[in-house]
Amino acid sequence: MTKKPINFPDKRADEIGIFIMHRHWSVLFGRMLRWGLLIVLPIAVIAVLLATGRVESFAVESAGGVAIVLGASIFMLLVLVLAFQDWLDYFLDMLILSNERVIQVEQVGMFKRTVSQLSLDKVQDVMVETKGMMSSFFGFGTLTIESAGGELNNFIIHNVPHAERIQSQILMYAKQAPRTGVEPPHTTPPVKPPPVAPTTGRL
Amino acid sequence: MSIPLAIFLYIYLAIALVIGIFTLLVLVQAIRFGMKTASSYVVSLMFVGAMFVVLMFTFVSLSGVDWSSTFSISVPNISTTPEST
Numbered sequence: 001m002t003k004k005p006i007n008f009p010d011k012r013a014d015e016i017g018i019f020i021m022h023r024h025w026s027v028l029f030g031r032m033l034r035w036g037l038l039i040v041l042p043i044a045v046i047a048v049l050l051a052t053g054r055v056e057s058f059a060v061e062s063a064g065g066v067a068i069v070l071g072a073s074i075f076m077l078l079v080l081v082l083a084f085q086d087w088l089d090y091f092l093d094m095l096i097l098s099n100e101r102v103i104q105v106e107q108v109g110m111f112k113r114t115v116s117q118l119s120l121d122k123v124q125d126v127m128v129e130t131k132g133m134m135s136s137f138f139g140f141g142t143l144t145i146e147s148a149g150g151e152l153n154n155f156i157i158h159n160v161p162h163a164e165r166i167q168s169q170i171l172m173y174a175k176q177a178p179r180t181g182v183e184p185p186h187t188t189p190p191v192k193p194p195p196v197a198p199t200t201g202r203l
Numbered sequence: 204m205s206i207p208l209a210i211f212l213y214i215y216l217a218i219a220l221v222i223g224i225f226t227l228l229v230l231v232q233a234i235r236f237g238m239k240t241a242s243s244y245v246v247s248l249m250f251v252g253a254m255f256v257v258l259m260f261t262f263v264s265l266s267g268v269d270w271s272s273t274f275s276i277s278v279p280n281i282s283t284t285p286e287s288t
Contacts, residue, residue: 009237063208063274066265070215073261077222077254084226084250088233091243105237110229113236 008096008103010115018097018173021166023159024140028090035083039076085110095143095157097170100177102145104155118155120177122148126170128163143167205273212270219258226251 006017092107102123106114123145130141141163145155160166230247238247 063211066208066211066268069261069264070211073257074215074218074222076257077219080250080254080257081222081226081229084247085229087246087250088229088238091238091246092233092236107236110232 008098011098012100015101016099018099018169019166021095021097021160023090023093023157024138024161026134026138026140027159028087031086031090032083035079035086038079042072042075095160095166097166097173099173102155102170104157116155118145118147118153120170120174123170123174123177124148126167126174128160128167130163139163145170204277205275207271207273208268209270212265215261222254226254 006020008017008020011017088110089107092105092113094105096103096105099120101117101119103115103117106116108114125146127144127146128141129144130136130139135141138161140159140161143155143157143160143163143166145157147153147155230251233243233247238244
C-alpha cells in the first residue's frame with residue numbers, strides 16, 4: 001500500500017512532505033469549552049428559572065420579550081462566529097516538515113498570517129521544553145528550532161504534541177540535508193598556470 | 204412616545220446580515236489559506252449549521268408577533284424654562 005502524499009501550500013515540484021502538525025488538541029478544547037459555556041449558561045439560567053417557577057413563561061408578544069429573544073439570538077450568533085474563527089485559527093496554525101525545509105504558519109486573527117520557513121541545512125539544534133503538570137500529563141511542549149541565522153531567526157512553537165518525536169524527526173532530516181554553506185571537495189585536477197615566456201630584454 | 208415594534212426586527216436583521224457576511228469572508232479566507240481537507244469542511248458546515256438553527260429558532264419563536272404594533276416608552280418631561288417665582 002502506498003502512502004498518500006502530503007500536500008501543503010507553495011509546495012515545490014521536487015519537495016516531499018513529511019508531516020503537517022497542528023497544536024495539541026487541549027488548546028482547542030480549552031477554547032471551545034469557553035465558548036460552549038457561554039452558549040450553555042444562558043440556556044441553563046432560563047431552564048432553572050422556569051423549573052423553579054420564578055418565571056411562569058417568557059411572553060414573546062410583549063416588546064421586552066421580543067427584545068430578549070432577538071438579543072439572545074444575536075448573542076448566540078456572535079458566540080458561534082467567534083468560536084468558528086477560533087477553530088480556524090487553531091486549524092490554520094501549523095508546522096510543516098518537508099525533506100527541504102521547515103515551514104511555520106501562524107494565523108493571527110482572520111486576516112493576518114505569518115509564514116516563516118527555514119531550510120533544513122540551516123537547522124543547528126532542536127530543543128524541547130516540557131513545563132507544568134498539564135504539559136507533562138498530555139505530552140506536549142515547546143519546540144525551539146535553532147537556526148544558523150541567530151536567535152532572532154529561531155522557530156518557537158508552543159503546545160506541540162509528541163514534541164520529542166517531532167524533535168528527533170526534524171534532527172534526522174536536518175542531518176540528511178546537504179549543507180549549502182560548505183565548499184564541496186575538488187574532484188577535478190588543478191589547472192596548470194600558463195608557461196612564462198623567457199625574457200630577453202635587459203632589466 | 205410610541206415606537207414601532209418592527210424596529211427591533213430591522214436592527215436584528217442588520218446585525219445578522221453583518222455576521223453572515225463576516226462568516227462568508229472567514230470561510231473564503233480559510234479556503235484561500237489552505238483549508239482543503241474533508242474534516243475541516245465538515246466542522247465548518249457544523250458551525251454554519253448551528254448558526255442556521257439559531258436563526259430558524261428565532262424566526263419560529265417570533266412568528267406570532269404582530270410587527271405592525273407599537274410600544275410606548277415614557278420620556279421624562281424636562282422643562283428648560285425657568286420656574287416663575
